[in-house]
Amino acid sequence: MAELTYRDAVARAIAQEMTRDENVVFLGEDVAKAGGVFKATVGLLDKFGPKRVIDTPISEQAILGAAMGAAMTGLRPIAEIMFADFIAVCYDYIANEFPKTRYMTNGQVGCPLVVRCGGGGGSRFGAQHSQCIENWVMQFPGLKVVSPSSPIDVIGLLAAAVRDDDPVMFLEHKSLYATKGEVPDGEILDRLGTAKILRAGSDATILALGMMVPRSVAAAERLQAEYGVNVEVVDVRSLVPLDTQCILGSVAKTGRLFTVEENPRVLGWGAEVVSIVADEAFYDLDGPPIRITTPNIPLPAADQLEDMAIPSVDRIVATIRKSLAA
């Protein structure tokens, strides 16, 4: 058992998989010599050498295209797109190439690769370097989408993503890189498509992802301590595949559903989840499902503006209190 940061967990996960399988290769901008601009891949170049850990030019299309070609023909590439926002410049691979290949070729060609990127707000980086992009990527049948909130999940889910035979978007959160958690020694392997109940409760269910997970846990603790409201917090972890069983089970227990989403509101992942709950568990609900999201605006840079935009512990607490009191 050791205490590890979320950023060190990334390097440990990649090292674990590269050690296990020589077909795993890793490429991206500034990832090798510099150890990544978020310092999440420090030490990999020393350990595995420049043949397997590769500094690329600023060429996102080349990064993802090369990863795909290698994946189609037998390697297991992990590609880093530094800031999640940059996915937009190589979107063709994500929208048209990775997810459709298996289907279009009638199963002849697969694309077992992982795209890692750092997303999310809190750094005062402004509208083009702060986005949560789950809703950019979860709409493509054939593409899997994972987003860990703790160091142990970074390792277990990244390992599972590398071993998965489908293309996986692995969405890390920049504001979590410095956070710490206990991680056991030895190999760690988790399962995609499994949510985790982080805090059991009976009055309401919160579904959260990424940086919204620690905020939701803090909100639940405050609701308990200050208002006696007992909230269950579910870390969704994997949007595709989605652990509907866990979600519906929690809603059946509590009767109230709140999603906490960092993405701007329109077409956020919570909209899909709420629609599933409405379809399949309507009569379990004791009140309207409520989505707590960033409003439908680009993110501002100034700190007090950004703090107002992204769901805060205060906003989560106030929204849940108001809704349960109604």
Add this chain to the structure above:
Amino acid sequence: MAKVTPPAGKSGALPPNDDIGEAKRLELYRLQVLLREAEQRAFDLFLQNQIKGTSHLSLGQEAIAAGCAAAMQPGDLSFCTYRGHAHTLARGVPVEKVLGELMGRDNGLMRGKGGSMHLTSVEHGVMGSYAIIGAHIPIACGAAWRAQYKGASDVSVCFFGDGTTNIGAFHEGINYAAIHKLPVVFVCENNLYMEYTPIADVIPVKYPAADRASAYGLERILIDGNDADVVYRTMLKAFAKARAGEGPSLIECLTYRHSGHSRADPAKYRPEGELEKWKQRDPIKIYRERLKSFDFPDETMAAIDAEIKKIIDDATTACQAAPTTSTDILFTDVYADGGWAWRN
């Protein structure tokens, strides 16, 4: 690489046939000092945590911003990157507005909505600072297309770094400008590094822009980016060409950034002695010596230095006194109606 060529003439005085002239030389000096001091102040304010978020400074690269701006006409358009403070200031945007934006104050250029990486001042011809590598290269082509279409005489100038030459948008944009002979000037500031990785590690040629110019039928232009006179002269030529309808230029300026890539970067990856070597070629040092060699008295430079220092100090004080941005602007200007509503 173009030689540093001080104008011919008897040493110790500005020659009668000097192509730059006393007023321009003093403007070039003043601009470079302004950019240096403003960036240095931004850096200090970061260390004091009065500026949050990120920043990308142009310390050491001032001759390019100054030389370009001094050659531009009012109405010409600048397209900058996240490393855009210097280019924005060089077009005449007040220091207070730039520092205010970095500090998230209500007096900022965009009242804190955009931040350091997106400085924009349309009234000064600064059409934006773009933080997605290469995005603004085709955009600058579009602005130049409008000028061509309308028969307007303005030129668009697009600044970017060495690393940007490896993204598709660079090749698409330069080709597009070349085939349409668009009035646009592409300025590649080769400071030897991308973020932390040397450009030399990721290109098969020596000069990322100059060595590729021929692929687009453009002249190979490689200049000393630390000499404001060289930059100024090269830009004048490129502007004349653009305004004459003869199409774009791609200019690679060799330079070096004195600080790290961004606030987060202590620049430990640089080989020992490299920074010191480049500091010998500090653009401001070069320019001060040039002026001295032309017999500009020390007092002239000292007066400019003092004037700039006061501008920066006053701007800092004004920003510190300015209120933080009021949160009511969070929901403004998402759509052209001024608001953010997407449904009734």
